Amino acid sequence: MCPVTTTTAAGADGLTKVYGEGEARVVALDDVTVDFHSGQFTAIMGPSGSGKSTLMHCVAGLDTPSSGRVRLGEVDLSGLSDDQLTAVRRDRVGFVFQAFNLLPTLTALENITLPLDLAGRRPDPALVDAIVAAVGLGDRLGHRPAQLSGGQQQRVACARALVTSPDVVFADEPTGALDSRSSAALLALLRRGVDEFGRTVVLVTHDPAAAAYADRVLFLADGRLAGELTEPTANRVLDRMKTLERVA
Template sequence: MTGTIEATGTAARTVDVWKVYGSGEAQVIALRSVSVELGKGKFTAIMGPSGSGKSTLMHCLAGLDSVTRGEVFIGDTRLTGMNDKKLTELRRTKVGFIFQQFNLLPTLTAEENITLPLSIAGRKPDKAWFDTVIDTVGLRDRLKHRPTQLSGGQQQRVACARALVARPEVIFADEPTGNLDSKSGAEVLGFLRNSVREFGQTIVMVTHDPVAASYADRVIFLADGAVVSELFEPTADTVLDKLKNIEVNAPSLTKAEAQQ
């Protein structure tokens, strides 16, 4: 790690995105008219009360879920309307994922878990980049260990390295510290923060934790499926204050809109 990489532009964006589940009395509006731009080389946190739509937004941005209306882009690539084969290829080449559950294969070593997505794609890891990632997450002496031989924090760092080693355009992290103690959580968040600052990586993280959100450059707040506020250069205290004072002013969805 020799320098700081500055990245500019938009890594991912949504344009007037709606996500509606069901119909009639059972209709649930998960997202309503959401338009956001996520900057390249930035760490963005998405927050909101339970049921606010934050995980749905991340899944739509990552191409894991389709939208009812609107458009989603990764860089200049439009995900909306893409067939399953192309979406799978895009997720494999341009997107990285880190989940609350580490999702490591128990029969593989840490090194094999880290390189698994590349192996599936028929690619070999760039050795210099692999070494940089491994040294950054501090796993050099754990590469031959299987997940059961690693602590929770070490397992999540393996998952972080797995997401980063393919050099994706965006890494989506869904509650990445949810299963970790505060010390291990801080180590993982510090790694994510460093990957943005030193590698120019783009991170989009869903979290309910104001301390985790304080590692981000920007926090986007959702309520009732709509973006209601944002905060730049957050601290745990300013995030907590904002969460306490979120006002839900989301528009209602008319029957005509739901049917469009």
């Protein structure tokens, strides 16, 4: 596991997100302040409807807070135009979602390097080779997504998120569509992204076994922070989740 650092890769101050109005009004996040440390793997957990994915989407710049401030490094996202925000997401953030979001007409290698191509940047051959080796699909790089298993496709998506050397990789339930073996391979790859490539990873998950790959686990309940756990194990995470669900 990586040591805790004091450098903040991303974070939020007084983050509130409200959907709807009147009787349909839902407070998804309620005055959340949190930091995600550089070079650290953080998992976010909580009961259904606790605000896990909303927190990630706001911090990643995919959703707009109702109030509060979101930071990516020293950049305040609330002060950016749409074009500036798009550039920040493209250049400084990596995403891995439950849906693989690979382009079917491109090979695995072309999908991995696609963010660099879109940004007009030349790939670093050494970094690409290192990430391809970590993915473990060196003999499948010429195959299109339809020729790959679900687990292989998700590993391609993970490599794509790492190849731009982002400040933060956000992963939202990335193992939800995978079997246990493929899930373990993907989580190990995210862990290697932290340990070997110095990335910062933020993972939303409902699975205590997945959270055990992290350096720390943040817990949400009813849109508020409900504690954290360092050096997590699956059993410790499960016990904390049972407590939160009983309270909920």
